[in-house]
Amino acid sequence: MIPIDGHPILTAATMRAAEQAHGNLSALMAQAGAGVATAARRLAGASEVLVLCGPGNNGGDGYVAAVELHVAGHPVRVAAATEPRTDLARAARARWTGPVEPLATARPAPILIDALFGTGLSRPLDAVHAMHFHRLAAAARLTIAVDLPSGVTTDDGRVLTEPPRCHLTLALGAVKPSHLLQPAARYAGHVRLIDLGLSPASVATVIARPAFRDPGPDTHKYSRGMVALVGGAMPGASELASIAALRAGAGYVLHLGDGTGPPHALVRRPWSAGALTDPRIGAVVIGPGLGRDDTARDRLATALASGRPLVIDGDALHLLDADAPRSAQTILTPHAGEIDALFGKSTASKIDRARVAAARADVVVIFKGPDTVIAAPDSRVTVSADASDWLSAAGTGDVLAGATGAMLASGLPPFEAATAAVWLHREAARLCGRSFIADDLVGALSRVR
Ligand SMILES: NC(=O)C1=CN([C@@H]2O[C@H](COP(=O)(O)OP(=O)(O)OC[C@H]3O[C@@H](n4cnc5c(N)ncnc54)[C@H](O)[C@@H]3O)[C@@H](O)[C@H]2O)[C@@H](O)CC1
């Protein structure tokens, strides 16, 4: 049971391929079931465990876990609505010598293991499975899902049948998109990986603590990263982004636009057409509070022509031509509404949408939300889940844009800069606790760094 940070994300199909490449499916199931049993024993204390087994190999994992728990002397019962249908699951079922209670009449237990359906779920649960899964979870103190909470898809974060909210999900062999993508992810609770030794390759990974560029003895303010913020109609937003760039670690931040006041560390200048020609500028951030009028259009055109690395956020995303050729490293930071406006609506998964957008616009995309997906034009993807829901407040996106500018100006390549900023933003939100405002989040960036 290991943390998922930095681990590859596999779809149902790539998982099946990894499983086939391994060759010994029975050994994999034995390992998976044993991993589930070990985790359950660690968390259950002396409490009884009830394992719900489905018809496929997810159910097979459940039977193996039940056998392992029994062998270890742990009180365990099994319930199922149907007989196993795969050879592997039948073999696992045959090794369970205790009774199999009908799901509909099964008595609850303090610890519930959901081994009903995993990556093979292809349609909504029938009424018996759905109703009794909820009944037994409501009576349990702890619900542990095997591989995925039964009822969610594997690849795109959709919910076919609403499962109960599990406390823990044990991802078998690899993390799957639905462990991270909403709305499915909220039903998984904490996600931990059970390593099956598959070492699968994937261009998609779970976000991990980034390698920041820290200052050294030879660093000066410009080499540490100079960020220019282009202001506009609402200077508050671009100021918030400016201060975020400072607190995220930029050595010099220039706010180009109206507005006065602290912090004194922020260098303020009025906007001018030549404002972005300073070759020391390592990143230009444009969009927070920019507005969408002709002035905003002119400023965006100047920024795009400057050749400086760019972070394009907020209003600027509504003025941008996604298909225009790029002359500089560019990071876009859209939320769902901005993705729709720029690239059109789509029912594809958030990971696929981010990847398609990055390739089409030849940029790094930070597709924001409770699940944030970062995609590069070369198909690399990293996903950040578990962000504080309290980030759903005005201005927190401006903070991310500023932090992204700081990371880009520090010399990190765009994908790494985007990843570092998203991680920093998420950890800062964690430090802020509840009911914080965007200004508090800015302060917390320093503490995280
Ligand atoms: N991929 C791997 O490396 C490993 C996979 N294992 C397990 O195998 C699981 C996948 O097994 P399966 O492919 O057998 O899939 P599942 O066990 O998830 O379920 C598939 C079975 O249920 C049926 N089914 C699908 N949706 C249904 C619904 N709503 N109502 C009723 N029946 C439905 C399918 O027709 C099929 O018979 C994984 O989630 C994992 O738990 C582990 O045993 C070990 C390793």
Ligand SMILES: Nc1ncnc2c1ncn2[C@@H]1O[C@H](COP(=O)(O)OP(=O)(O)O)[C@@H](O)[C@H]1O
């Ligand atoms: N429910 C949520 N849980 C976690 N993070 C969220 C949630 N809602 C929004 N966020 C994050 O908060 C930020 C909001 O950005 P955005 O929508 O651009 O707001 P604004 O433009 O007001 O600053 C993004 O980083 C996004 O990922």
Ligand SMILES: [K+]
């Ligand atoms: K399950």
